[in-house]
Amino acid sequence: MSKIFTLIFLVFLAFLFPVHAQVSLGLRGGYTLSATQIKNSQGYKSNSIGTSSQLKNLHADLIINVPVYKNLHFQPLVRYITKGAYLRPLPDKSGLLVESANQLKLHYLEVPMNVVFKIPVSIGKIVLGAGPYVAYGLGGSYDLDLLYNGTVLSTESHDVKFNYKDRGIAPGVELSRFDAGANVALGFEFNNLMVLGASLSRGYTNLDRTSSAKITNSYFSLSLGILLNREDY
Template structure:
């Protein structure tokens, strides 16, 4: 998937006719993220809507490339934090239990977007793949005594085998990839308002203990400069 994205973007950016019409946008917002877990026996838990979501920030630098009519290509460079809460520590026996995990990514979604014109704005609907590279992360644990959380501790994740233990036998993969969808509006004032959902398709657990995948739902606002229709 990474090679396909690279070759496609090279083809786009090496075309001077397309490059002359490219506009640039910036946007920022919030996202809810949660990891989806599946055990070896097929039992699933987590994901958006499970109550284990983390609230985080995201920021985009995007390119708006007109293709044909209302069809556009929108690759973006996104800084985003994803992760999940685990089940409350009080449900575990005394000792140390996982509380939450956060991973900071540089993510590149490449959406094919169609813009429907309306008076004063355009309705934008799009979808496409994304690939993400994990920069770093943190893992927080609770210390439980007599069924109550008495203290917290946090450690860094560096994606090396020794620095990367989330739970016994579980090691995080630095790379993530999946599908991304978006829905938004572009106002004639150049303001963009939108929502996006990403569905991870890469197993983030390098061991065989679980299948772990990212999911994220975000909202954002920004501006699109030098639009080709202005």
């Protein structure tokens, strides 16, 4: 997976060089609602976007606009984002101590690679887009509750160690560093260079390398920023 990520990044850079004079850049940041879906063989299933399990955090983007043909553009982002969720407690086992992960935070450098269509209007452009993304895990943390008969006795914070045995969010769960999926985006570019954006992202890569569970990411984001230049000027 690391070789695929490197290859995509190199192709992406090579694509930019011939059209560097037309490329425009921008900076953007905003608010993220994320969820990590977990389903294991015991029937445990975490909640998703739109429920109380959502993790609220921030993200930051470098926007790159590359004209392709008329109103069609290639618009990749370089995004720093925190994904994760508040996880439901594991099923109670009466009379036994149970370890259950609570708050999960995973920090990623993500590259959404969207194809967008820009619709000119009087005050700017409506931006509609979609495409795949790849993400590289930089690190993370989770809170581990010790439960007895449904009561939390203690909580400890642990670092997520990608690709390190038994240091995922539960014993026996090994988290992969790489994530991939797809997203859809809606935005607006004002004539004064301000930009607004919203996106919905869904991961399709199982983050559990042991296959003892299915773990995927999803998030909804709202962004505000500014273009440093315009490719159509």
